[in-house]
Amino acid sequence: MSIPTEALSDAYRLMKTIREFEERVNAEIMNGQIPGFTHLYTGQEANAVGVCAHLDTDDTIISTHRGHGHCIAKGADVSGMMKELFGSSEGLCKGKGGSMHVADIDKGILGANGIVAGGPPISVGSALAAKIRKNGKVAVSFSGDGSVNQGTCFEAMNMAVVLKVPAVFVIENNYYSEHTNISYAVGCDDLKARTEAFGFPVFVADGADFFAVHEAAGKAIAHARAGNGPAGVFAEQGRYHGHFVGDPQHYRGEGELDDLRENRCCLKNFRARMLESGEVSEDVLDGIDAEVMALIEQATIDAKAAARPTPDQVTEDVYINYGAGA
Amino acid sequence: MKMSVREAINLTLHEEMARDPRVVIMGEDVASGQGGVYGVTAGLTEKFGVARVIDTPITESAIVGAAGGAALTGLRPVAELMFIDFLGVCLDQLLNQIAKFRYMFGGQARTPLVIRTMIGAGEGTGPQHSQILYPMLAAIPGIKVVAPSNAADAKGLLAEAIRQDDPVVFCEHKALYMDECEVPEGDYVIPFGKARTVVQGTDITLCGLSRMAVLADQAAAELAAEGISAEVIDPRTLSPLDEESILASVSKTGRLVVVDESNPLCSMASEISGMVAEFGFDYLDAPVQRVTAPHTPVPATPCLEKDYVPSVADIVRAAKKALAY
Ligand SMILES: Cc1ncc(C[n+]2csc(CCOP(=O)(O)OP(=O)(O)O)c2C)c(N)n1
Ligand SMILES: [Mg+2]
Numbered sequence: 001m002s003i004p005t006e007a008l009s010d011a012y013r014l015m016k017t018i019r020e021f022e023e024r025v026n027a028e029i030m031n032g033q034i035p036g037f038t039h040l041y042t043g044q045e046a047n048a049v050g051v052c053a054h055l056d057t058d059d060t061i062i063s064t065h066r067g068h069g070h071c072i073a074k075g076a077d078v079s080g081m082m083k084e085l086f087g088s089s090e091g092l093c094k095g096k097g098g099s100m101h102v103a104d105i106d107k108g109i110l111g112a113n114g115i116v117a118g119g120p121p122i123s124v125g126s127a128l129a130a131k132i133r134k135n136g137k138v139a140v141s142f143s144g145d146g147s148v149n150q151g152t153c154f155e156a157m158n159m160a161v162v163l164k165v166p167a168v169f170v171i172e173n174n175y176y177s178e179h180t181n182i183s184y185a186v187g188c189d190d191l192k193a194r195t196e197a198f199g200f201p202v203f204v205a206d207g208a209d210f211f212a213v214h215e216a217a218g219k220a221i222a223h224a225r226a227g228n229g230p231a232g233v234f235a236e237q238g239r240y241h242g243h244f245v246g247d248p249q250h251y252r253g254e255g256e257l258d259d260l261r262e263n264r265c266c267l268k269n270f271r272a273r274m275l276e277s278g279e280v281s282e283d284v285l286d287g288i289d290a291e292v293m294a295l296i297e298q299a300t301i302d303a304k305a306a307a308r309p310t311p312d313q314v315t316e317d318v319y320i321n322y323g324a325g326a
Numbered sequence: 327m328k329m330s331v332r333e334a335i336n337l338t339l340h341e342e343m344a345r346d347p348r349v350v351i352m353g354e355d356v357a358s359g360q361g362g363v364y365g366v367t368a369g370l371t372e373k374f375g376v377a378r379v380i381d382t383p384i385t386e387s388a389i390v391g392a393a394g395g396a397a398l399t400g401l402r403p404v405a406e407l408m409f410i411d412f413l414g415v416c417l418d419q420l421l422n423q424i425a426k427f428r429y430m431f432g433g434q435a436r437t438p439l440v441i442r443t444m445i446g447a448g449e450g451t452g453p454q455h456s457q458i459l460y461p462m463l464a465a466i467p468g469i470k471v472v473a474p475s476n477a478a479d480a481k482g483l484l485a486e487a488i489r490q491d492d493p494v495v496f497c498e499h500k501a502l503y504m505d506e507c508e509v510p511e512g513d514y515v516i517p518f519g520k521a522r523t524v525v526q527g528t529d530i531t532l533c534g535l536s537r538m539a540v541l542a543d544q545a546a547a548e549l550a551a552e553g554i555s556a557e558v559i560d561p562r563t564l565s566p567l568d569e570e571s572i573l574a575s576v577s578k579t580g581r582l583v584v585v586d587e588s589n590p591l592c593s594m595a596s597e598i599s600g601m602v603a604e605f606g607f608d609y610l611d612a613p614v615q616r617v618t619a620p621h622t623p624v625p626a627t628p629c630l631e632k633d634y635v636p637s638v639a640d641i642v643r644a645a646k647k648a649l650a651y
Contacts, residue, residue: 037451038450087629114452115415149384309629315622317614
């Protein structure tokens with residue numbers, strides 16, 4: 001499948017935006033500027049962008065605790081996200097959600113999620129709505145290699161098959177759940193086969209390669225969109241940071257991180273491929289880099305200056321209408 | 327010896343595992359690495375091996391259920407539910423299974439199980455990692471609920487939780503882990519259902535649960551500076567609840583403030599004030615004051631979280647209101 005030049009530039013821009021967003025967030029956490037638990041997506045950018053490249057605004061995604069990348073790839077406003085992380089009332093969720101709960105419903109982003117495997121059942125519901133409303137939309141859920149062992153994940157996969165809904169399960173294997181290796185936590189040798197045993201096809205991709213993810217996700221999403229029921233995407237790529245910011249990462253093998261950054265970088269791979277094919281010039285890519293850096297810098301400045309919530313906002317937005325007494 | 331809550335729990339786990347080979351630890355990331363996010367189970371694997379310190383997949387229903395099954399058949403599991411919020415994933419195993427075994431099997435079952443879990447706000451961890459939820463559990467017949475507010479109580483109550491034969495949920499407030507105090511050495515067991523009088527006083531009773539006992543203590547110090555003598559009571563175990571000690575204190579002071587970090591509806595604060603209204607009506611010189619979080623989820627942003635969590639100032643204000651009545 002050939003990808004139009006403009007789409008290539010967009011994909012690169014999004015991957016770079018995620019990378020720089022995460023690196024800046026990491027730095028700001030180290031400076032004590034961002035509260036709470038934050039899980040960075042750095043390294044896995046091609047997964048989110050390769051999948052979301054096939055989605056329209058009205059297709060939905062549901063994300064995980066490691067959600068910044070998915071949200072940016074699906075079109076979340078970077079400045080609104082940064083404000084959310086900084087706890088501003090101008091953030092996408094008015095500061096009430098924070099890093100683990102970034103959401104933008106109008107953009108089809110049904111939220112990052114603090115509960116491991118909390119998302120897949122919800123995405124089955126979104127897929128059911130698409131099926132009943134016959135609008136041709138799909139519902140994507142992102143899950144980690146650890147989350148696929150939750151009952152909720154199994155239940156969602158089975159129900160999606162039973163109801164034959166356009167749900168797409170994207171499983172991101174970054175080899176670890178917190179510091180437990182996938183080889184320990186997943187009991188069988190072949191997770192792809194285990195997933196396919198639910199009754200839907202799973203397309204495998206190298207998560208360091210945007211083009212591989214784009215192709216696999218394209219097949220899965222086309223399958224679901226065509227009314228054939230759910231499909232899966234299986235992408236493998238390590239994260240560059242700890243489980244959360246501050247994780248000492250004693251569980252890593254020697255040289256593992258250096259190797260990941262050096263040899264498994266979706267941005268480098270993308271650039272190499274462009275150099276070879278000539279589809280997007282180096283100048284254009286450099287220009288995108290500069291624009292992204294400026295965007296992130298501005299988003300950070302804005303987030304620091306943005307309004308903080310006032311005490312009366314604690315009780316806002318619990319209900320739409322709680323009745324006269326409230 | 328002076329130690330933190332985190333160290334006291336870690337020490338007790340070591341001691342109880344050494345004392346009884348039936349004690350096993352299970353949970354997510356408890357064995358490998360640093361022993362959980364806050365290192366509470368650190369060093370246990372090195373000492374007791376992976377046969378007794380068991381890492382599980384992320385699978386709360388199976389963790390809690392398997393711990394229940396193992397308890398039913400001869401082990402004494404201490405299972406970790408990383409955050410109490412994850413109760414949402416596995417409630418059936420606790421509510422409909424473990425809590426009911428003894429009663430619905432006509433007294434045959436023995437389920438010596440402890441579920442250790444982290445509670446509470448104050449760390450900016452947002453709506454799904456900061457809840458209290460213990461009132462919900464205290465409302466379930468068949469399980470006991472414990473919430474220590476300092477290292478010494480954590481040690482004594484955890485030892486009791488592990489040694490006794492009923493299922494216990496042991497609630498560890500994450501904002502207390504680094505708090506230090508003197509902890510008795512050697513065998514130290516605190517029976518359930520016995521409140522601790524933190525400070526003696528005569529004018530008003532401040533009853534605080536979990537971390538709120540610490541804040542009530544600070545409020546008492548502020549009140550003392552203004553010449554008000556507050557008595558501070560920490561129930562320590564929520565089910566069973568030491569109603570007698572609370573009533574005895576109120577009979578002396580005539581006034582009560584209950585401080586509870588949970589949401590107000592059906593809270594421990596409601597339970598205790600209802601109990602005192604029913605059984606201590608004659609002692610009361612003022613309406614019972616409840617200081618709780620509002621009826622909202624826990625906001626992530628610290629600007630709002632600090633308003634969400636009851637503060638020392640809130641407690642002092644409530645005490646003065648009761649005193650001015
Ligand atoms: C129900 C539930 N259990 C446990 C956790 C704690 N936790 C947060 S992330 C995580 C690991 C998830 O691993 P994986 O699914 O592989 O995603 P990754 O972090 O690698 O992106 C765990 C155990 C949680 N948030 N929710
Ligand atoms: Mg993982």
